[in-house]
Amino acid sequence: MPLSVKAIRIRSKNSTLGLPSLVFIYLLLSILALIFSSSLFSNAFQREEAVTPLAMAVFLTIPAVLLIFLGVSVFRLLWDVFSHQVGSKFQARLFFYFALTVSLATIPVTLITVQFVRELVNSWKAANLSSVMNDAQWFATESYRYRIKNLAKIAEQYSPSAANPQATDEELEGIQDFTQDAQGHWKSLFFAGNEAQRLPLPPGTSEGYVPREPRRDPDVIRYITIPRPGTYRLFTFSLGVDFDRRIRNIEGAKGKVQALESLNPTLKRLLIMFYGAFFLPTILMTLLIAFSFSRSITQPIVELADATRKVADGDFSIRILSRRDDELGALVSSFNAMVHDLERTRNKTIQEEKINMWQDMAQRLAHEIKNPLTPIKLSAERVLRRWQKDPASCEDILESSMMAIIQEVDGLNTLLSEFRTFSRLSSMTFSDTPIGDLIEESINLYRSSYPEVSFVTNRVDPTIAVKAERRYLSQVLSNLLLNAIDAMDGRGRIEFSTDLVKKRDTQYCRLRIADNGKGIPEKDRPHIFTPYFTTKEKGTGLGLPIVQRIVTEHGGTIWFDSAEGVGTAFFIDLPVAEPIAGKV
Numbered sequence: 001m002p003l004s005v006k007a008i009r010i011r012s013k014n015s016t017l018g019l020p021s022l023v024f025i026y027l028l029l030s031i032l033a034l035i036f037s038s039s040l041f042s043n044a045f046q047r048e049e050a051v052t053p054l055a056m057a058v059f060l061t062i063p064a065v066l067l068i069f070l071g072v073s074v075f076r077l078l079w080d081v082f083s084h085q086v087g088s089k090f091q092a093r094l095f096f097y098f099a100l101t102v103s104l105a106t107i108p109v110t111l112i113t114v115q116f117v118r119e120l121v122n123s124w125k126a127a128n129l130s131s132v133m134n135d136a137q138w139f140a141t142e143s144y145r146y147r148i149k150n151l152a153k154i155a156e157q158y159s160p161s162a163a164n165p166q167a168t169d170e171e172l173e174g175i176q177d178f179t180q181d182a183q184g185h186w187k188s189l190f191f192a193g194n195e196a197q198r199l200p201l202p203p204g205t206s207e208g209y210v211p212r213e214p215r216r217d218p219d220v221i222r223y224i225t226i227p228r229p230g231t232y233r234l235f236t237f238s239l240g241v242d243f244d245r246r247i248r249n250i251e252g253a254k255g256k257v258q259a260l261e262s263l264n265p266t267l268k269r270l271l272i273m274f275y276g277a278f279f280l281p282t283i284l285m286t287l288l289i290a291f292s293f294s295r296s297i298t299q300p301i302v303e304l305a306d307a308t309r310k311v312a313d314g315d316f317s318i319r320i321l322s323r324r325d326d327e328l329g330a331l332v333s334s335f336n337a338m339v340h341d342l343e344r345t346r347n348k349t350i351q352e353e354k355i356n357m358w359q360d361m362a363q364r365l366a367h368e369i370k371n372p373l374t375p376i377k378l379s380a381e382r383v384l385r386r387w388q389k390d391p392a393s394c395e396d397i398l399e400s401s402m403m404a405i406i407q408e409v410d411g412l413n414t415l416l417s418e419f420r421t422f423s424r425l426s427s428m429t430f431s432d433t434p435i436g437d438l439i440e441e442s443i444n445l446y447r448s449s450y451p452e453v454s455f456v457t458n459r460v461d462p463t464i465a466v467k468a469e470r471r472y473l474s475q476v477l478s479n480l481l482l483n484a485i486d487a488m489d490g491r492g493r494i495e496f497s498t499d500l501v502k503k504r505d506t507q508y509c510r511l512r513i514a515d516n517g518k519g520i521p522e523k524d525r526p527h528i529f530t531p532y533f534t535t536k537e538k539g540t541g542l543g544l545p546i547v548q549r550i551v552t553e554h555g556g557t558i559w560f561d562s563a564e565g566v567g568t569a570f571f572i573d574l575p576v577a578e579p580i581a582g583k584v
Contacts, residue, residue, distance in 0.1 A: 066284040087302035098290030173236040428469035432577035436462040442477035452491035459497035465577040487517030514569035520562040
């Protein structure tokens with residue numbers, strides 16, 4: 001009879017990454033695609049260079065890693081299918097449907113995108129933008145040269161008789177005369193025009209156009225004449241509004257067109273890289289999410305099938321833990337309720353069996369009491385006969401006969417005391433009992449008597465307290481300790497550990513007491529908690545039944561796990577005094 005509730009938590013055992021992690025990575029990749037896709041192309045255009053194999057390898061690292069994850073997940077799924085794992089075929093079918101949906105959605109988009117880019121490239125080639133830009137630059141250059149010649153004529157034909165030089169030519173921004181004194185210092189003799197174009201020093205001393213400096217000569221050009229010896233006349237002509245900016249725009253546009261033409265031979269590889277770096281990861285992430293989603297759907301069904309099989313084998317302690325609030329969660333809750341009802345029905349049957357067992361126990365107790373009465377009667381009759389025949393010689397047999405009587409009476413007294421404990425525990429007073437302190441108290445009773453036994457308690461949580469009758473729980477621990485010491489022949493290791501588990505709406509402390517003794521033979525395991533069953537020469541067979549009775553009276557359960565030559569571990573679940581938040 002299973003004596004504990006074994007909780008199975010639904011989780012995906014084959015998923016490489018969880019669904020929340022996959023969704024987070026998917027969103028991260030989408031953001032990266034939006035940020036870096038434009039910069040990737042703009043950098044390639046501005047540097048006028050093709051994408052290097054190293055850059056392609058770096059950008060393809062993410063899809064390669066995702067492809068490995070997907071490959072591992074698919075391999076595990078195929079392995080489950082071929083090994084006939086429960087639910088694997090259903091999961092494979094769901095994953096196939098998801099993958100087919102993704103393919104049907106992405107293949108047309110990919111084909112349309114490729115066709116669009118191809119038509120765009122063909123249209124770009126047909127437009128011959130490079131030739132157009134060269135013609136535009138040539139036209140602008142020729143216009144500039146023509147204009148420069150006209151401005152030079154204006155400067156050379158200038159007549160100082162004009163009152164306002166700007167009135168004669170709109171392109172003339174200013175006129176300024178410079179001279180140099182005997183010490184070599186420059187002095188401005190005359191200035192007319194836009195004050196923004198006034199200079200403190202002449203920009204040169206040679207006739208003709210002065211080389212332009214963008215910061216000094218924004219959108220203007222300067223021309224020097226020497227009307228008389230020692231005098232330098234500086235003409236400042238406007239080249240037009242935003243002349244420098246327009247020239248930069250033309251040069252920049254021409255550079256971009258040249259960059260596009262230089263990328264023409266490797267454009268296909270650039271597009272493949274873009275697809276592999278940004279679009280392929282989204283497809284792989286979608287497939288990984290589909291895989292995880294199919295696992296999350298099939299896993300509750302798998303757990304239900306596994307739990308149903310265990311129930312069919314007679315294990316009614318199975319419970320499935322699920323946080324889902326959908327139809328599958330309702331199905332799991334219905335299953336747990338069904339198993340609970342089955343367990344309750346079986347307990348009623350067990351209760352009837354217990355009644356029959358008590359009847360059998362009464363008969364066996366009568367037999368156990370009758371057995372020692374025979375030697376007691378024989379010893380008494382022996383003394384009586386000797387007393388009647390030869391009172392003087394009674395001393396020879398008196399001591400041995402009395403010792404035999406006393407020994408059998410002591411055995412009867414022990415038998416009756418344990419039976420009384422087993423049959424009716426006295427009233428209990430429950431209190432909050434720290435399990436760690438109780439374990440230490442029980443160990444201290446045997447530590448000095450058994451120096452070759454190692455008591456290990458480092459996995460006992462001192463903060464856990466249970467609702468218990470202290471003296472009865474001490475009796476449980478003492479009984480299990482003595483059994484463990486006896487199984488190890490007085491030398492070995494006994495390990496204590498505690499943990500918190502949750503059954504339905506109640507928190508329990510799970511106490512584990514494990515030894516490395518000789519273990520319990522398989523043929524004896526079904527009878528361990530059966531009254532009067534014992535493998536010890538002087539045992540009564542009531543020790544473990546009393547332990548089970550005490551644990552049951554505390555609202556707990558007890559069971560064990562044993563292997564011959566390895567050892568035995570007893571597990572006890574007891575309700576905790578106060579539920580501990582955040583620990584299950």
